[in-house]
Every structure is written in structure tokens, then in C-alpha cells.
Amino acid sequence: xxxxxxxxxxxxxxxxxxxxxxxxxxxxxxxxxxxxxxxxxxxxxxxxxxxxxxxxxxxxxxxxxxxxxxxxxxxxxxxxxxxxxxxxxxxxxxxxxxxxxxxxxxxxxxxxxxx
Amino acid sequence: xxxxxxxxxxxxxxxxxxxxxxxxxxxxxxxxxxxxxxxxxxxxxxxxxxxxxxxxxxxxxxxxxxxxxxxxxxxxxxxxxxxxxxxxxxxxxxxxxxxxxxxxxxxxxxxx
Numbered sequence: 001x002x003x004x005x006x007x008x009x010x011x012x013x014x015x016x017x018x019x020x021x022x023x024x025x026x027x028x029x030x031x032x033x034x035x036x037x038x039x040x041x042x043x044x045x046x047x048x049x050x051x052x053x054x055x056x057x058x059x060x061x062x063x064x065x066x067x068x069x070x071x072x073x074x075x076x077x078x079x080x081x082x083x084x085x086x087x088x089x090x091x092x093x094x095x096x097x098x099x100x101x102x103x104x105x106x107x108x109x110x111x112x113x114x115x
Numbered sequence: 116x117x118x119x120x121x122x123x124x125x126x127x128x129x130x131x132x133x134x135x136x137x138x139x140x141x142x143x144x145x146x147x148x149x150x151x152x153x154x155x156x157x158x159x160x161x162x163x164x165x166x167x168x169x170x171x172x173x174x175x176x177x178x179x180x181x182x183x184x185x186x187x188x189x190x191x192x193x194x195x196x197x198x199x200x201x202x203x204x205x206x207x208x209x210x211x212x213x214x215x216x217x218x219x220x221x222x223x224x225x226x227x
Contacts, residue, residue, distance in 0.1 A: 042217055042218070045215060056212055092159075102149030
């Protein structure tokens with residue numbers, strides 16, 4: 001069974017540009033959540049999607065957005081990139097959006113560097 | 116902002132010893148507490164979780180202890196192996212959501 005797949009794995013952008021990251025969850029998983037990981041702030045929740053609806057949103061500016069498609073694949077977008085957006089962006093999936101467990105399945109992440 | 120475990124300690128142990136990783140959490144309303152392991156270059160991997168109405172749960176070579184009185188969570192790894200070397204994160208979640216609040220992590224270094 002394939003795991004969570006994130007693309008691209010690495011990318012470099014310049015300030016002011018925008019970026020779109022993609023996540024394909026494990027087959028059958030309908031919930032996708034996104035996290036940002038930086039050395040200074042650690043792992044921080046961005047948002048969660050279930051059945052194409054955003055269920056939760058973290059404390060990030062409106063430049064960060066996401067969406068989920070009918071096949072459960074998800075994308076997140078960051079516009080007007082800032083140096084501080086350099087991070088590892090992690091996607092996690094689970095079977096339902098009402099998990100009675102703490103188990104999420106994470107991808108290996110997309111490493112974004114903003115110059 | 117919200118946070119769990121604001122420290123990033125490093126724990127160095129000898130192979131074969133038991134390891135104990137600690138974490139403090141902040142939200143009394145959290146109903147699940149979880150431990151994740153992250154190896155270099157990989158995403159976090161689920162280890163074990165515990166519901167808020169429990170105080171101990173055991174898995175294979177791992178035990179999680181929850182003390183709600185002092186908002187403390189610990190992960191015990193028995194007979195630590197070199198393959199256990201990684202950063203360990205505690206996390207908490209509240210309600211029917213997949214929003215996890217992570218701690219800053221503990222680096223476990225296993226010396227052969």
C-alpha cells in the first residue's frame with residue numbers, strides 16, 4: 001500500500017513568488033492535514049481538509065491556503081513568499097476526519113527554500 | 116500561541132538501556148496524547164497514543180504514561196537500539212479533528 005506522496009520534494013523560490021505543493025493521501029484516506037516544520041517554531045498545524053471541506057485552520061496568514069479535490073488529493077498554496085516561509089511542509093492523512101486516535105500518516109514533506 | 120513541551124533536550128543513552136522522554140502539555144481539554152518519531156529526512160511516524168481517560172498504555176518496547184494532574188506525558192523505550200535514534204515529538208489533540216499540537220521534540224541519541 002503506497003504511503004502519503006508529496007510533490008515536489010525540494011524547491012527553491014524567491015521572495016514575492018508563489019508556490020503550490022501537492023499531497024496524495026493513502027488510498028481510502030479522506031482526511032488530509034498540512035503542517036509546517038521549522039527549526040524555530042517546530043511543527044505547526046496549517047489546515048485540515050475532509051471531503052473537500054476545510055475543517056480546521058491554524059494561525060497562519062491568509063497567504064497560506066489549501067484545497068482538497070474529490071479524489072482526496074490536496075494542494076496548498078503560499079502566495080507572496082517571505083524568507084520566513086522557508087520550511088518543510090508536511091502532509092498527513094487519515095481514514096476519517098473524526099479520528100478517535102492520534103494516528104496520522106505523514107509524507108516525507110516538501111522542502112521549500114525562499115531566497 | 117498554543118504549545119506542547121517547549122524544550123528541545125537531547126537524550127543520550129547506551130544501546131540496551133531504557134530511555135525515558137518527557138513532555139509537558141498545555142490543554143486540559145485534549146483527549147488524545149500521541150508520540151511521534153521523526154528520522155532525518157523523513158516525516159513523523161506514529162508510535163503510540165493514549166486517551167485522556169487512561170494513565171498508561173503499552174506497545175511493543177514502548178510505554179506511554181499520562182499524568183493529567185501535572186499535565187505530563189512520558190515515553191519509555193525498553194532496550195533502546197541504534198535504530199531508535201531520532202527526534203521524538205509529543206502531540207495532543209482535542210475532539211473529532213486531526214489538528215495536532217506538537218511539542219518541540221527531543222533528540223534521542225543511542226550510543227552503540
